[in-house]
Amino acid sequence: MTFLSGASSSQHLLECSLSRIRLKDFRCYSDAELSCDARPVVLTGPNGAGKTNILEAISFLSPGRGLRRATLSEVSRHRESGHSWGVATTVQGTNFTHEIATGIEIGQESERRLIKIDHEIVRSQASLTEYLNIIWLTPQMDRIFQEASSARRRFLDRLIYSLDPEHARRLARYEHYMRERARVLKLGITDRHWLSTLEQNMGTSGVAVAASRKNFIEMFSQSQSWALGTFPRPLLQIQGQVEEWLETEPALAVEEHLAHLLALSRERDAEAGGASEGPHRTDLKVYFNSQDRPADQCSTGEQKALLLAIILATARLKAYSDQRRPIILLDEVVAHLDAGRRQALFNEILALNMQAWMTGTDPSVFLSMSTKFQHFHIENAIIQPMN
DSSP states (O other): OTTOOOOOOOOOOSSOEEEEEEEEEETTEEEEEEEOOSSOEEEEOSTTSSHHHHHHHHHTTSSSSTTTTOOTTTTBTTGGGTOOOEEEEEEEOSSOEEEEEEEEEEOSSOEEEEEEETTEEOSOGGGGGGTOOEEEEOGGGGGTTTSOHHHHHHHHHHHHHHHOTHHHHHHHHHHHHHHHHHHHHHTTOOOHHHHHHHHHHHHHHHHHHHHHHHHHHHHHHHGGGSOOTTSOOEEEEEEOHHHHHHTTSOHHHHHHHHHHHHHHTHHHHHHHOSOSSSGGGOEEEEEETTTTEEGGGSOHHHHHHHHHHHHHHHHHHHHHHHSOOOEEEESSOGGGSOHHHHHHHHHHHHHTTOOEEEEESOGGGGGGGTTTSEEEEEETTEEEEOO
């Protein structure tokens, strides 16, 4: 990708927004560019026009597989031929500008994610969290409270990235050691020293992951006195063996506990694959606080309101703790809110001075914010500014 090319900076951002997005062979876009200011962004147009593809492209500027959980090849406009793709952005702040880009690099036998920050290649996706914090809500997340715990863990971890960028590195280390242990067990290697070292590393990194999750839940619970307008006040609880141990034991003892438990489960894990215990088994439980009801027993509308309330409370906590604003992606969310909650959402976005990116098919839904938001119309992968 020609726009993925020279001096990196370790400067951490305070307030930030995206002032330019460029897509190259990404989904329906062959070569597209969108320029904007720091205000919230509204993308409207018919279904299938390419609105969500822009949000997905932005989501690839954070660690992971984006808001659709797509593989690297799936988002290529020329998927069949294995053609490369790229997403680049200019991140603007009060006293700084950074260029961030990502895409796919195709080798003779494999493909891998390529990331550049200020034109220099960085090795770890976790580095992205030092420059951008991105949280999203999509229609596919409407059933997150009924789905497997993995979806809720991903949601929780992405919230934590916005408050603690190092969490991405902790999680990456833990998952690396877990994959390596699974590989060793699958190959039938019985080297006790090798396995013990991997299990000790899993213990150390796993407890760090669990501790940061616990810390987030505690910080979030302290924020419940903050008004969220007509949105419910969600109650968050974390359920996991490691987190439970941390309630009563010091971290070093829990590290030893987890490493010992993994050593005892080698035979079972070799047969089943993976690891039978650890923070990768943790679950996030959410309750409608005012009515003390589990989220999975709430109506669809209530569940969407709970998810939005969690995102808004996290953004507020982030803004008030160190003045760093996350970028929020809301795909086809606003139209499904009643008028009161819709306005409360708009007011909160403006109060926190966040750059939210919102999509919808009906422009009239955003009329009350005609000048405070910037509007773009998208049709047949053509982006047109409307104000």
